[in-house]
Amino acid sequence: MVEMLDKALTSWADLVEVKTGIHLHDKAGAACGIGSAFQAFFNAETKRGVDIVMEYTKLGEKLYDADCVFTGEDLIDYLTASEKTPMGVAQEAKKHGIPVFVLAGSIGTGIEALYDHGITSVHSLVKAPIPLKEAMERGAEFLEFSAEQVMRTFLAANSFGYCVFGRQQM
Numbered sequence: 001m002v003e004m005l006d007k008a009l010t011s012w013a014d015l016v017e018v019k020t021g022i023h024l025h026d027k028a029g030a031a032c033g034i035g036s037a038f039q040a041f042f043n044a045e046t047k048r049g050v051d052i053v054m055e056y057t058k059l060g061e062k063l064y065d066a067d068c069v070f071t072g073e074d075l076i077d078y079l080t081a082s083e084k085t086p087m088g089v090a091q092e093a094k095k096h097g098i099p100v101f102v103l104a105g106s107i108g109t110g111i112e113a114l115y116d117h118g119i120t121s122v123h124s125l126v127k128a129p130i131p132l133k134e135a136m137e138r139g140a141e142f143l144e145f146s147a148e149q150v151m152r153t154f155l156a157a158n159s160f161g162y163c164v165f166g167r168q169q170m
Contacts, residue, residue, distance in 0.1 A: 016040045050088030060092055068120075068154055069093045069100045070147060076102055076122055078110025087117060094118030101150045103143060105135065123150055 013024045013036065024036040038044035054060065063069070071089040073080060080086055090100040099120035107124050114122070125142040126135055135142070 048083050048088060050083070050085045053085075054088060054092060059089070060095075063093055063096045063098055066093075066096070066098050067158075068151075069098055070103060070150070071100060072103045072143075074105045075108055076104040076106075076111060076114075077108025078113060079108075080111070081113055081117060086119065087114070090114070090118030099154070101154075103146050103150070121150070 016036070017023050020040050022040045024040060035044075035046055039046065069089060071086045073084065073086050076086065086100075086102050090102075093100045094117070100118055102114075102119055102122045103125055104122060105125055107122055111119075111122050123146050125139070125146050127142075127145075
């Protein structure tokens with residue numbers, strides 16, 4: 001069924017290109033759906049969601065006075081590098097030389113690649129394995145505790161005039 005849908009979407013994109021001259025195959029990614037229709041028929045452009053939010057909140061301007069940035073994710077892993085919010089935030093902070101700490105519900109595989117893109121370190125909110133329901137109920141408590149631990153480390157390291165996390169030195 002996936003192959004059939006993929007062929008149908010490719011045919012649709014081919015037809016749109018013939019009619020409008022707009023090549024959608026590489027713009028829309030696997031979805032090739034509503035986003036492509038807007039690009040083809042309404043002169044729209046595609047933007048990452050995090051870019052829209054950062055523009056609206058003026059995150060870049062707010063980073064001028066920041067010493068560090070916290071961001072979060074339910075599960076952080078190698079997929080975070082593909083357009084997820086923590087990566088967009090880290091890329092913006094990296095422009096300003098600001099360390100970025102990710103607080104995550106859980107940590108998956110492949111996070112090492114994130115360090116090259118501006119993420120300084122990754123921290124799990126939970127201290128030990130617990131049921132998901134309990135983790136959700138105690139989320140605020142865990143977030144506060146983890147953020148405090150990261151800040152204690154950050155402040156202690158900065159009191160010596162340097163800060164080294166992972167492969168980055170600040």
